[in-house]
Amino acid sequence: MTFEELEQIATETRENREKSPCELNVCVAAGCLSLHSDAVKKSLEEEVKRTGATCRVRGTGCMGLCSLGPLVASEPSGQLYKSVAPADATEIVENLEGVPVPRLLCSREQPFFQRQNLIVLENSGRIDPEKIEEYIAADGYRALVHALTEMNANEIVQEVSKSGLRGRGGAGYPTGLKWGTVAKTAGTTKYVICNADEGDPGAFMDRSVLESDPHRVLEGMAIAAYAVGATRGYIYVRAEYPLAVKRFGAAIREARRLGFLGSQICNTKFNFDMEVRIGGGAFVCGEETALIASIEGRRGSPRPRPPYPAQAGLWDMPTLINNVETFANIPSIVRRGGDWYASIGTRKSKGTKVFALTGKVRNVGLIEVPMGTTLRQIIYEIGGGVPEGHKFKALQTGGPSGGCIPEQFLDLSVDYESLRELGSIMGSGGMIVMDDSACMVNVARYFMEFCMSESCGKCIPCRSGTAQMFELLTRMTEGTATARDLELLEELCDMVSSTSLCGLGQSAPNPVLSTLRYFRDEYIEHINDKRCRAGVCECGSAVGVTA
Amino acid sequence: MPLTSKKPPLPSDDKRWRIVNGTMRRHGYARDALIETLHTVQESFGFLDKPALRFVADSLRVPLSQAYGVATFYHFFTMKPPGEHVCLICMGTACYIKGAGALLNEAQAALGIQAGETTADAKASLMTARCIGSCSVAPAVVFDGETMGNVTGKNLREKLAGWRPA
Numbered sequence: 105m106t107f108e109e110l111e112q113i114a115t116e117t118r119e120n121r122e123k124s125p126c127e128l129n130v131c132v133a134a135g136c137l138s139l140h141s142d143a144v145k146k147s148l149e150e151e152v153k154r155t156g157a158t159c160r161v162r163g164t165g166c167m168g169l170c171s172l173g174p175l176v177a178s179e180p181s182g183q184l185y186k187s188v189a190p191a192d193a194t195e196i197v198e199n200l201e202g203v204p205v206p207r208l209l210c211s212r213e214q215p216f217f218q219r220q221n222l223i224v225l226e227n228s229g230r231i232d233p234e235k236i237e238e239y240i241a242a243d244g245y246r247a248l249v250h251a252l253t254e255m256n257a258n259e260i261v262q263e264v265s266k267s268g269l270r271g272r273g274g275a276g277y278p279t280g281l282k283w284g285t286v287a288k289t290a291g292t293t294k295y296v297i298c299n300a301d302e303g304d305p306g307a308f309m310d311r312s313v314l315e316s317d318p319h320r321v322l323e324g325m326a327i328a329a330y331a332v333g334a335t336r337g338y339i340y341v342r343a344e345y346p347l348a349v350k351r352f353g354a355a356i357r358e359a360r361r362l363g364f365l366g367s368q369i370c371n372t373k374f375n376f377d378m379e380v381r382i383g384g385g386a387f388v389c390g391e392e393t394a395l396i397a398s399i400e401g402r403r404g405s406p407r408p409r410p411p412y413p414a415q416a417g418l419w420d421m422p423t424l425i426n427n428v429e430t431f432a433n434i435p436s437i438v439r440r441g442g443d444w445y446a447s448i449g450t451r452k453s454k455g456t457k458v459f460a461l462t463g464k465v466r467n468v469g470l471i472e473v474p475m476g477t478t479l480r481q482i483i484y485e486i487g488g489g490v491p492e493g494h495k496f497k498a499l500q501t502g503g504p505s506g507g508c509i510p511e512q513f514l515d516l517s518v519d520y521e522s523l524r525e526l527g528s529i530m531g532s533g534g535m536i537v538m539d540d541s542a543c544m545v546n547v548a549r550y551f552m553e554f555c556m557s558e559s560c561g562k563c564i565p566c567r568s569g570t571a572q573m574f575e576l577l578t579r580m581t582e583g584t585a586t587a588r589d590l591e592l593l594e595e596l597c598d599m600v601s602s603t604s605l606c607g608l609g610q611s612a613p614n615p616v617l618s619t620l621r622y623f624r625d626e627y628i629e630h631i632n633d634k635r636c637r638a639g640v641c642e643c644g645s646a647v648g649v650t651a
Numbered sequence: 652m653p654l655t656s657k658k659p660p661l662p663s664d665d666k667r668w669r670i671v672n673g674t675m676r677r678h679g680y681a682r683d684a685l686i687e688t689l690h691t692v693q694e695s696f697g698f699l700d701k702p703a704l705r706f707v708a709d710s711l712r713v714p715l716s717q718a719y720g721v722a723t724f725y726h727f728f729t730m731k732p733p734g735e736h737v738c739l740i741c742m743g744t745a746c747y748i749k750g751a752g753a754l755l756n757e758a759q760a761a762l763g764i765q766a767g768e769t770t771a772d773a774k775a776s777l778m779t780a781r782c783i784g785s786c787s788v789a790p791a792v793v794f795d796g797e798t799m800g801n802v803t804g805k806n807l808r809e810k811l812a813g814w815r816p817a
Binding site: 134135137138139170171173302303304305306307308311342343344345381382383384385386387398399400401402403404460462463464468469470500503534536538542550554558560 | 681682683684685686687690713717720721724725726727728742743744745747748749780781782783784785786787788789791798799800801
């Protein structure tokens with residue numbers, strides 16, 4: 105594959121699209137699909153066929169505003185229709201070129217769309233994820249061809265370092281540094297692994313990227329493989345994401361067909377191929393050494409680091425592991441340069457971050473904002489605030505490893521350091537808005553139950569500590585706890601976080617610590633007054649009392 | 652180790668074993684194909700049982716203990732046959748905040764079983780998931796593989812009643 109051939113495919117695809125003046129793009133990613141967007145698509149197709157309209161109906165990826173799904177975008181007018189039912193097909197097709205259907209209109213001028221800055225999601229909702237040609241027409245695979253034919257491995261690592269990109273799985277390790285380590289380590293075979301085991305409950309960014317633009321991730325992985333000298337790749341996807349597995353599998357086959365995977369890619373000496381591995385529903389497999397064990401066909405138990413996977417990973421070979429979103433940033437960085445990427449974001453956190461905004465907020469969906477955006481902007485401008493009749497209480501980030509951030513810190517800008525200072529973490533990008541109907545003690549108990557049952561059982565602090573903490577939190581929610589239990593809980597938090605083997609145990613106390621830090625009075629009320637102000641816990645006579 | 656070790660015979664004439672064998676062949680009977688193969692077994696038969704584990708372990712030359720360990724470690728694998736219908740309630744954070752707990756209680760009452768169990772008439776199984784990534788339409792429930800968003804207690808009761816006509 106050369107630039108000329110790539111350009112030819114892009115031109116042909118664009119010309120093909122221009123043959124039909126109108127296009128109806130129906131979101132067929134997981135969110136809209138669960139609201140039956142497939143039936144909407146079928147109905148639109150039938151209507152177009154029946155009326156003979158010159159219009160193409162396409163299935164595309166996620167358009168972001170999932171709470172108003174199923175979403176349909178009408179091109180070239182650019183109108184976005186919300187909550188479309190199959191019965192709306194006639195009206196939509198009738199008004200393709202005329203006045204749009206006002207009843208279904210969803211403005212693109214609202215802050216939800218205007219406030220975003222799309223890099224990872226730039227093609228999401230705009231291309232058919234099952235057609236490689238459409239990705240190529242959207243400048244896809246140009247970065248790979250450019251990298252292979254005009255850059256050497258070291259230059260790519262330099263470019264990624266310059267971009268300031270940090271691991272989007274949550275820990276924020278500098279990506280360029282990681283790549284450099286793998287590139288420098290000698291090994292007969294090296295591996296690239298994409299961590300798509302998006303285990304945090306309340307997070308669906310990676311799912312959406314894989315379902316909406318799988319080739320972007322694949323291209324990023326191929327560039328990474330070239331940069332570090334790897335020849336084999338794996339993508340480890342959760343079994344709970346069957347559609348992502350299917351679409352990525354199809355993307356691999358398509359990429360092989362056009363020669364982006366295989367041997368002598370783009371007539372160079374570079375050989376690289378990859379396969380999908382399906383996870384088994386174990387949260388701990390998001391931890392890199394456990395994930396490697398799982399790919400090797402074993403139980404997902406982590407092991408102590410060092411050695412880090414960069415030195416001894418899959419089958420003890422140097423292995424690069426990055427998250428889906430990290431790889432998805434790579435094609436843009438190679439195409440537009442590290443300096444361009446570094447111009448976005450804050451001093452220490454560059455670029456954009458994709459968040460899954462859910463919970464008690466008006467606009468639920470997938471967003472991508474520059475680092476440094478404030479939490480208040482995300483919740484109130486993009487998210488539209490908490491629905492009528494309730495009051496904001498806390499924002500949960502980082503899943504079971506993160507924490508709850510109260511109102512007074514909402515003006516803080518989003519970056520790795522500031523979230524950590526607040527006792528939470530960036531995490532993979534789940535943001536769950538909680539209102540006054542949530543009990544923070546119960547939330548802490550919820551996450552502890554999660555960590556307890558997801559603990560792999562290898563190290564004792566995590567295996568027993570999480571169970572003991574869960575027991576203490578249960579007593580509090582049931583109204584049988586004493587002041588001594590609270591002391592014990594705090595001791596255990598310290599012990600589990602400082603002595604556990606892997607990140608799961610080390611961060612398991614975070615939800616408890618952060619709720620204790622900001623909502624201690626709720627704990628005291630549960631213990632002393634046997635009262636739950638949100639009315640969630642049945643901890644005594646005052647059940648159902650709301651603040 | 653001899654290069655051509657003898658493969659164990661298929662446990663029965665059931666054609667589904669050939670699908671299982673196909674997965675192992677595609678991976679060159681490599682040991683690391685264990686999880687992939689168990690996925691195929693569960694997809695084909697609905698669950699894993701001891702003969703299946705023994706067959707896969709022997710074919711891939713891994714100890715039976717390892718196959719059993721893997722099968723019981725990962726939540727996705729089940730060693731109990733599921734009911735005719737499966738109701739899977741998502742307990743992810745977004746669903747929890749929007750009342751998944753109440754839905755679970757509702758389903759347990761309607762079916763008369765606890766999460767992880769199957770009704771005595773084998774009509775329905777009730778499962779919970781950590782998070783199915785459909786947080787935008789929370790609370791979400793998967794009925795026989797099809798995800799339904801913004802589920803209410805009424806939706807849930809109707810759907811479950813349809814599975815077990817009185």
